[in-house]
Structures are given as structure tokens and as C-alpha cells.
Amino acid sequence: MSMTSTDSNGALPRHYLKPCLLLLLAEGPSHGYELLEQVRRMGIKGAEPGGLYRYLRAMEKEEMVSSWWEPSQAGPARRTYVLTEYGRNGLNESVQSLRDVREILVTLLDRFDTLPTKVAVSRP
């Protein structure tokens, strides 16, 4: 643990970045830099280039995605990624586990909301 310094993130990398990238690629081919912005727009603020490029390469090693270089009309060449058949399956599974997470989350938040109020001062 340690919980030392910046505890207030919202990054949640390994559990959200991966399904998030798979989803975005299921919506269409893309490249790292663009995915980074899309991921950030989705609200995952902690997304950072280092991790993102790593995940993409790792997913390629896993054969969830495949990629190739593509020249850009303006700027350096990009590595375009597409979801593989296997990756689409991975997305399905990933999503199923996210549904489970959502349920746990909802339960937890409900329980929080029904927590008895701190000091219920009796007002006569």
C-alpha cells in the first residue's frame, strides 16, 4: 500500500485502460496518439503516453490487436491498430467483468447512501 502521496487519481490503468482501448478499437482502427486523446476524453485522466503505448504493444503481443506503420499527411508516421477477432472476444470478456465491477460499485454506493447520518441531533 503506502498511500503515500497523490492518492487522488482516477487512472485505474490495468482494469480500465485495457477494455477502454479494446472498445475504441472495436469502434474503428486508430493509432496511439489519437487513442490517448480519446481515452482522456472518456474521463480517464490518468492516462499517460508511456503506459498507453505499452498496453498497445502488449495487446499486440497477445494478438488482441495488430498494427502497421502508416504515413501521415502531416506529421510523423503512425502505427495504426485494428482489433483482431481474438481481441473482439477479449473485449467481450473484459466487458463482462466490467459489468460485474459495475454491480459491485452500485451496491457499494447504495450502501454508502443509506449509511445512517453521523450525529442525528434530536430536535425537540
Next chain:
Amino acid sequence: MSMTSTDSNGALPRHYLKPCLLLLLAEGPSHGYELLEQVRRMGIKGAEPGGLYRYLRAMEKEEMVSSWWEPSQAGPARRTYVLTEYGRNGLNESVQSLRDVREILVTLLDRFDTLPTKVAVSRP
């Protein structure tokens, strides 16, 4: 990354275990062993004693909780934990960030559900 072996967890420790423990303690004092079972009952299957006890100690160092030994009528003594005032604040903040996470999750799942179906075979 690596995503080597068991990717199919559901553990989600650092982001759920902490708020979860804070919530459970907000519901009333408890001790590690019991919290472990409660956490598991909540659906967090990956919870394991090692991590849990460490989180509790870490939270105590942070003064989110405080604890003392209490003899048990049957079995070894227990370390009873209660939420501190500061811990209650921590819970509030934790919950707020979980709400954010829930929203991202819902968005993501919605987007998944509206994904165009793979191969829409036209049936004449």
C-alpha cells in the same frame, strides 16, 4: 503490463478494497478476519488476508482508522478497528471518485452495447 497468466481476476484491490473497508467500518467497528469475509461477500473475490491486513495497518498509519486488541470469547484476540473522523472524510472522497468511475463505466458499457454488430448478414 505483460498480462501473462491469470488475467481473469475481479480483484481490483487498490481502488476498491480501500473504499470498501472504509464503508464497512462506517457501518460499524469490525476486525480484519470479519472484514475479509464481508469484502468477499460483496463480490470482491480476489481479496486475500495478506493484502487486507496490510491495508488496515496502512490506513491506521494514515489515521483513517484506529484499532485496539480485544479478547475473543472463542479463539485468538482480535484487533478491532473503528473509523476515525478523518477516515469518514476519506470515505466521502473515496466515494466521490467511485461515482466518477461508475460514470465512466456506464458510458463505456453503453458504448459497447451500441457497437455495430459484427457481420450483419443480409438475409433476402
Next chain:
DNA sequence: GCCTATAGATGTATATTGTATCTATCCGGT
């Protein structure tokens, strides 16, 4: 005495992260 359930804690190898840093290309301005 021995076994099991309860209870808490620690050691350690490995995995994951955050951060900084590096390379390179294209474009606009001067």
C-alpha cells in the same frame, strides 16, 4: 496430544506504474 478454525502478520518474488527521457517528422514563422 492432535487437528481444525479463527486471527493476525510478514517475507519475498514478480508485476505494474509513474516519470523522465529520447528519437523523429512536418509545418509555420523569420
Next chain:
DNA sequence: ACCGGATAGATACAATATACATCTATAGGC
């Protein structure tokens, strides 16, 4: 021609976190 900024991708390394196994100890049943 040269510079700086935006775009694009990648990697190295230290710091953290996690999973897993292991260890201690107590009470109760047999």
C-alpha cells in the same frame, strides 16, 4: 536555412503494488 512547437512513438528505470506462501498463536473438539 534555422528554430520551435505539435505530432507520434518508444524505452529505461526507480518506486510501488500484488499474489502467494508462510509463520505465529489461541481455543475448542475429539
